[in-house]
Amino acid sequence: xxxxxxxxxxxxxxxxxxxxxxxxxxxxxxxxxxxxxxxxxxxxxxxxxxxxxxxxxxxxxxxxxxxxxxxxxxxxxxxxxxxxxxxxxxxxxxxxxxxxxxxxxxxxxxxxxxxxxxxxxxxxxxxxxxxxxxxxxxxxxxxxxxxxxxxxxxxxxxxxxxxxxxxxxxxxxxxxxxxxxxxxxxxxxxxxxxxxxxxxxxxxxxxxxxxxxxxxxxxxxxxxxxxxxxxxxxxxxxxxxxxxxxxxxxxxxxxxxxxxxxxxxxxxxxxxxxxxxxxxxxxxxxxxxxxxxxxxxxxxxxxxxxxxxxxxxxxxxxxxxxxxxxxxxxxxxxxxxxxxxxxxxxxxxxxxxxxxxxxxxxxxxxxxxxxxxxxxxxxx
Amino acid sequence: xxxxxxxxxxxxxxxxxxxxxxxxxxxxxxxxxxxxxxxxxxxxxxxxxxxxxxxxxxxxxxxxxxxxxxxxxxxxxxxxxxxxxxxxxxxxxxxxxxxxxxxxxxxxxxxxxxxxxxxxxxxxxxxxxxxxxxxxxxxxxxxxxxxxxxxxxxxxxxxxxxxxxxxxxxxxxxxxxxxxxxxxxxxxxxxxxxxxxxxxxxxxxxxxxxxxxxxxxxxxxxxxxxxxxxxxxxxxxxxxxxxxxxxxxxxxxxxxxxxxxxxxxxxxxxxxxxxxxxxxxxxxxxxxxxxxxxxxxxxxxxxxxxxxxxxxxxxxxxxxxxxxxxxxxxxxxxxxxxxxxxxxxxxxxxxxxxxxxxxxxxxxxxxxxxxxxxxxxxxxxxxxxxxxxxxxxxxxxxxxxxxxxxxxxxxxxxxxxxxxxxxxxxxxxxxxxxxxxxxxxxxxxxxxxxxxxxxxx
Numbered sequence: 001x002x003x004x005x006x007x008x009x010x011x012x013x014x015x016x017x018x019x020x021x022x023x024x025x026x027x028x029x030x031x032x033x034x035x036x037x038x039x040x041x042x043x044x045x046x047x048x049x050x051x052x053x054x055x056x057x058x059x060x061x062x063x064x065x066x067x068x069x070x071x072x073x074x075x076x077x078x079x080x081x082x083x084x085x086x087x088x089x090x091x092x093x094x095x096x097x098x099x100x101x102x103x104x105x106x107x108x109x110x111x112x113x114x115x116x117x118x119x120x121x122x123x124x125x126x127x128x129x130x131x132x133x134x135x136x137x138x139x140x141x142x143x144x145x146x147x148x149x150x151x152x153x154x155x156x157x158x159x160x161x162x163x164x165x166x167x168x169x170x171x172x173x174x175x176x177x178x179x180x181x182x183x184x185x186x187x188x189x190x191x192x193x194x195x196x197x198x199x200x201x202x203x204x205x206x207x208x209x210x211x212x213x214x215x216x217x218x219x220x221x222x223x224x225x226x227x228x229x230x231x232x233x234x235x236x237x238x239x240x241x242x243x244x245x246x247x248x249x250x251x252x253x254x255x256x257x258x259x260x261x262x263x264x265x266x267x268x269x270x271x272x273x274x275x276x277x278x279x280x281x282x283x284x285x286x287x288x289x290x291x292x293x294x295x296x297x298x299x300x301x302x303x304x305x306x307x308x309x310x311x312x313x314x315x316x317x318x319x320x321x322x323x324x325x326x327x328x329x330x331x332x333x334x335x336x337x338x339x340x341x342x343x344x345x346x347x348x349x350x351x352x353x354x355x356x357x358x359x360x361x362x363x364x365x366x367x368x369x370x371x372x373x374x375x376x377x378x379x380x
Numbered sequence: 381x382x383x384x385x386x387x388x389x390x391x392x393x394x395x396x397x398x399x400x401x402x403x404x405x406x407x408x409x410x411x412x413x414x415x416x417x418x419x420x421x422x423x424x425x426x427x428x429x430x431x432x433x434x435x436x437x438x439x440x441x442x443x444x445x446x447x448x449x450x451x452x453x454x455x456x457x458x459x460x461x462x463x464x465x466x467x468x469x470x471x472x473x474x475x476x477x478x479x480x481x482x483x484x485x486x487x488x489x490x491x492x493x494x495x496x497x498x499x500x501x502x503x504x505x506x507x508x509x510x511x512x513x514x515x516x517x518x519x520x521x522x523x524x525x526x527x528x529x530x531x532x533x534x535x536x537x538x539x540x541x542x543x544x545x546x547x548x549x550x551x552x553x554x555x556x557x558x559x560x561x562x563x564x565x566x567x568x569x570x571x572x573x574x575x576x577x578x579x580x581x582x583x584x585x586x587x588x589x590x591x592x593x594x595x596x597x598x599x600x601x602x603x604x605x606x607x608x609x610x611x612x613x614x615x616x617x618x619x620x621x622x623x624x625x626x627x628x629x630x631x632x633x634x635x636x637x638x639x640x641x642x643x644x645x646x647x648x649x650x651x652x653x654x655x656x657x658x659x660x661x662x663x664x665x666x667x668x669x670x671x672x673x674x675x676x677x678x679x680x681x682x683x684x685x686x687x688x689x690x691x692x693x694x695x696x697x698x699x700x701x702x703x704x705x706x707x708x709x710x711x712x713x714x715x716x717x718x719x720x721x722x723x724x725x726x727x728x729x730x731x732x733x734x735x736x737x738x739x740x741x742x743x744x745x746x747x748x749x750x751x752x753x754x755x756x757x758x759x760x761x762x763x764x765x766x767x768x769x770x771x772x773x774x775x776x777x778x779x780x781x782x783x784x785x786x787x788x789x790x791x792x793x794x795x796x797x798x799x800x801x802x803x804x805x806x807x808x809x810x811x812x813x814x815x816x817x818x819x820x821x822x823x824x825x826x827x828x829x830x831x832x833x834x835x836x837x
Contacts, residue, residue, distance in 0.1 A: 031583075033573055216574040218631065240750070252745040304570065358733050358796045362804040366731040369571040 031303040032295075037212045037222050039285050039294035045098070046208065047288040048091040048278075049200045055085035056193040063189035067182035070172035072165060079158050083267065085192075086151050090275040091288065094233035097225050098211060100202040105195055108237070109143070114152035115258055118160065129153055133177060133184045140191050149188055152261070157185055160263030217369070227297070227370045231361050234279055239353040242272045246339050247346040254343050256336035268335040273328060280321040297364065304367050313367060317359050324352035391688060394675050395532040396649030397514035398656055401467070403538060404511035405659075406641045408465020411477065411499070414634045415458040424454055427491055428484075431756050433776055435489040435769055438819060443486040450487075456480045464506075467516020471507070478503040489769070490762045494725050495635040498545060505541060505694065508687045509534045513676040515656055520669065527676035537691060538645050541698070543603035548702050548723040550599030555727075555836030557713070558596065562588035563800035564729035565595075572629055582629075595726075598622055606646040619643045630726070708823050713799060714830035716766055717823065732765030732807065734795040736774065738781055739813075741788035749777060765797050767808065767824055774814035791815050802832065 062081035066074040093112065099105045117123070119130040129148045132138040140149050147153075161168045171181050203211075214222040240250065241260070248254030261267040281288075285296025298314045305313060327349045332338040338346050418424065428434075428445040436443065446453070457480035463473030482500045485491070511534075512518045513527040520526075557563040562585070569582040569591065581587050598618065605615035623636035644651070660667040678684035705718030712719060713728055736749040751760045754776065763769040774791040781789040790813040798804035805828075808814075812826040 217571040236752075244748075249748050250750055251747050252740065252743075354735070357735075358804055362731045362733045362796050362798045366567065366729055366798045366801065366804075369567050369729070 031300065033223060033300070034212065034215050035295040036285070036297075036300060037215065039287075039296060040226065040282075041203075041208050041212055043287040043290075043292075043294055044282060044285070045092075045095055046200075046203055048088075049095075049196070049203060051289065052085070052088040052092045053193070053196045053200045055081070055088040056189075056196045059085045060189045060193045063185050067172070067186055070169055070182070072169065075158070075165065075169060079264075082151070082154050082158060083264075086261065086267070086271060087274050089151065090271060091278040093237060093275065094230055094279065094282065096229045096233075097222070098203050098207050099199060105198060107195060107199055109146050110140075110195060111150040111192055112152065112260075113146040113150060114260055115147070115262060116152040116156050117147040118156050129156060129184070133180045136180055136183075140187065150192060153188055154185075155261050155263045157181070157188075158263075159265070223368075224370045227365070227368060230279075230282065230297075231357075231365070234360060235357050238272075238275050238279060239350065239357060242268070242275065243335075243346060243350045243353060246335055247343055247350050248339075249347070249350055254339045254346075256339040259335040259339075262336060265336070266333040269328070269331055269333045272335070273325070276321065276325055276328070280318070283317065283321070297368070301364065301367055313359065313363055317356060317364065320352065320356040320359060324349065324356065327352045391531065391533055393532040394529040395535050396653070397510075397528055397530045397676065398649045398652035399645050399647070400509060400511045400530055400535050400538070401513075401515040402652040402655050403642070403645050404467060404470075404506070404516070405465050406644070407502075407506070408461045408463075410634060410638050410641060411461035411481075412458055412465065414638075415454055415461065417634065419451075419454060424451060426756075427758075428487055431488070431759060433754055433759075433773075434487060435759065435763070435772055437486055437489055438768070438821060440486045443483060445487045453480050453484060457484065467512040467518050470512030470516060470518050474503060474507050474511075478507060488759075490759045492720060493635075494720075494723060495633075495638070497721055499638075501694075501698070502538075502541060505537060505691070508691055509537065510676045515667070515670050526670060526672055527674045528671050529673070529675040531676065533688070535645065537695075538642075539603075539607070540695060542639075542642055542645070543607075544695075544698050545723055546599050546603050549725050550596055550601075551837050552702075552722065552724045552727060553592070553596035553599060555834050557800050557834050558592050558727065559836075561800070562592045564727070565591050567729045567801055569629065575628065578628075595622075606643060609648075612646060616643060616647075710823070710827070711830040711832075711834060713834055714797075715824060715827050716768070728800060730765040730797060730799050731804075732761075732763075732795060732797040733804070734764040734770055734773075734793050734808075736777060737792045737794070738777065738786070739790040739792065740786045741790050742786075754780070764795065765807075767827055768819065770795065770808055771814055771817060771819055771824075775819070778815045789815065799830075800834075805831070 059078075059081045062074075062078040066078040068074075089111065093108055096106075096108065099107060115122075117125075117128045119125075119128050122128050124147070125131075127144055127148060132145070132148055138145060138148070158168070161171050172178050172185075175181065211222050214220075217224060219225075244250060245258040246254065246256055259268045260271050280286075283296060284298045285294040286292070287294060298318070301314045302312075327345075330345055331349060332341070335346065428450045429447065434444060457477060460473045460477035460480060463469055464477055478500065481496075481503060485496050485500055510527070510530050513525060513530055518525055553559070558565075566585070566588040569588055572582050573579045575582070602615060602618060602622075605611040605618070620640055623640050626632050627636040656667055659665065678687065702722035702724075705712045705722070708715065708717035710717065713730075734751070736751070737746055738749060739746040751763075755763060755773070763773050770793060774793065777791050778789055792810055792813060793808050794810050795807040796804040797807040807828060809826045809828055814826075817826060
């Protein structure tokens with residue numbers, strides 16, 4: 001009897017003892033997964049956010065200069081700052097983790113929700129940019145106002161108010177609501193910069209270490225969360241948002257006004273290609289703004305592959321990124337025009353992007369043994 | 381002596397009632413903890429209230445969550461577990477537990493787990509066992525119920541069920557993927573790299589094979605090792621170690637604890653009486669009051685015969701159901717025809733992707749569906765790799781788009797599935813209009829061939 005109690009109690013201690021979330025032990029095996037997290041944080045995420053926050057700062061200055069003295073030159077400068085910042089944005093858009101939770105910042109939703117709700121002709125005429133300007137009564141922190149701010153709202157205000165630049169400038173000079181227009185512009189760039197700086201500071205003031213040390217596996221481990229975010233981004237934001245939606249993949253007819261940067265007429269392709277590069281660079285662990293490469297999904301898959309002697313998944317995925325890029329080269333710089341004139345090219349680009357969804361979401365996820373869900377439910 | 385009289389004799393044999401009573405007490409407590417844990421994790425809301433659509437088992441489409449009232453089902457289930465544990469109004473309590481627990485499981489197929497099924501059928505079995513004849517509130521109050529001895533077959537039936545679960549789980553592991561490719565452990569184990577000591581070992585291929593073979597051997601032999609007196613203690617150590625391992629390596633919830641505690645029933649009454657002594661001392665319960673040396677009697681011979689008859693059928697079904705896959709052609713792991721309810725535990729790493737296309741048959745226009753509009757990520761994941769989910773979802777889409785004004789929607793799916801480390805390959809025939817196919821238990825001809833073979837049971 002005593003022997004039995006001993007075994008039983010020993011067993012229970014063993015069982016409970018082992019189920020604590022132990023800190024990671026020293027990794028002696030030939031692949032150190034923490035290196036992936038370090039590379040992502042130090043060589044991709046942080047530099048990309050640094051670079052992006054510089055552009056939002058410049059955007060804010062350009063906005064202030066423009067509203068102080070609205071003319072053709074300051075407008076052009078403002079547009080230029082907007083384009084640079086929008087391109088830089090494509091390198092951070094995929095990172096959803098590391099948002100300071102207490103302020104409920106969802107950067108992507110506040111900075112790049114499109115199509116915008118511009119005026120009374122929009123699908124939701126109750127809350128539009130025009131209405132915000134006219135009433136002066138708006139709280140941009142409200143989730144319901146996400147489609148009246150960020151890059152797409154600036155796109156509308158800088159490029160979409162009228163056909164010619166002179167007419168656009170009139171809104172900021174002779175219009176009776178000119179002051180309100182200018183205030184709104186400043187509020188927008190202010191908020192964009194403010195939110196970005198908050199996220200960057202959050203990463204710099206501790207989250208980086210938290211992210212890097214959260215190794216292990218499970219739905220809440222950094223690697224699992226990042227892979228989930230990454231695939232979600234690829235599928236929803238890049239594939240569907242930038243190409244699939246305007247091409248009418250998810251609707252009975254094409255929707256050319258769903259493209260990114262609709263009003264600038266000719267910037268959507270640049271934004272898409274930039275985002276495609278950023279997505280592939282992340283997969284390969286390529287450092288931000290450099291040719292150097294570190295540990296990432298690609299090298300991890302190679303490591304696992306040598307264990308399983310399967311197909312070379314890294315190569316397949318990279319080839320598919322290339323195929324999508326090559327197909328997209330044929331597209332008109334203005335995706336809306338492309339959809340309206342020859343949508344088959346747009347659909348062909350979508351198809352190439354789609355093939356990588358299968359490789360990323362099925363083959364890669366299986367190989368990495370990542371939970372493709374935030375549900376930390378029990379398994380068998 | 382004829383076989384018949386041997387059987388007769390066996391069914392007349394009695395055994396000390398303590399093991400069954402201890403089993404009842406622990407079962408109730410563990411079920412209560414499971415329910416509380418489930419609620420505390422926020423899973424009731426996340427799994428049964430948040431989603432707009434729920435996947436039903438064939439024939440149980442009427443079992444649906446009832447909005448906020450779903451919490452009530454869980455409360456009822458938890459309360460009945462307490463009643464089972466203390467043995468108060470036991471028969472009613474265990475029936476209520478079985479019904480509420482099973483209702484919860486039937487609400488959404490997405491959450492299917494073999495061990496939930498195990499709890500359902502175990503609680504069904506317990507309805508017919510006199511687990512309240514000893515050391516229960518019922519027996520305390522009711523002298524005619526009180527009995528220190530119960531028919532031996534009642535305790536044995538719990539052992540038999542446990543034995544079936546283990547042995548069949550072992551049989552299912554006798555396949556080429558498990559034994560000769562160390563799949564899916566070869567995918568799962570390396571992910572535990574951050575465990576101290578074990579983390580590095582789990583990267584080694586030989587460890588994957590060792591775990592696979594040891595796991596199969598364990599499942600096949602453990603019921604017998606627990607049955608034999610000489611190996612019992614050793615077997616119990618194995619049970620604890622094995623389930624501790626699974627607890628550490630996989631997100632497996634309460635199941636390891638349930639199996640460890642259940643295995644206690646294989647021990648003799650001495651142990652169980654000691655446990656009851658401890659409890660008695662702690663709660664100041666007069667255990668002697670139950671020790672009346674009487675044997676439990678069924679209310680009538682007819683009841684006794686009916687119970688034995690029913691449970692015989694129950695066990696016959698348990699022995700046959702796992703083999704129903706033999707009625708279907710094709711690779712079981714690929715088509716999953718007859719996969720569930722068969723103790724096929726941890727056998728598959730299956731990932732899928734399903735992209736649905738809606739075609740307006742009248743105008744010829746078509747578009748793809750955003751699955752996240754209808755399903756949670758968890759549901760989408762389960763749906764993408766299981767054909768019955770895909771079909772049910774397709775019919776849901778048909779209804780949805782009919783309401784939206786498309787009179788004759790055709791629903792097609794482009795789907796890919798990767799199984800146990802193989803490359804992903806097309807799954808459902810993309811040329812099949814799924815609205816033309818009615819859900820049934822018949823062989824599914826619309827699944828593309830696997831083009832590989834997994835040998836074994």
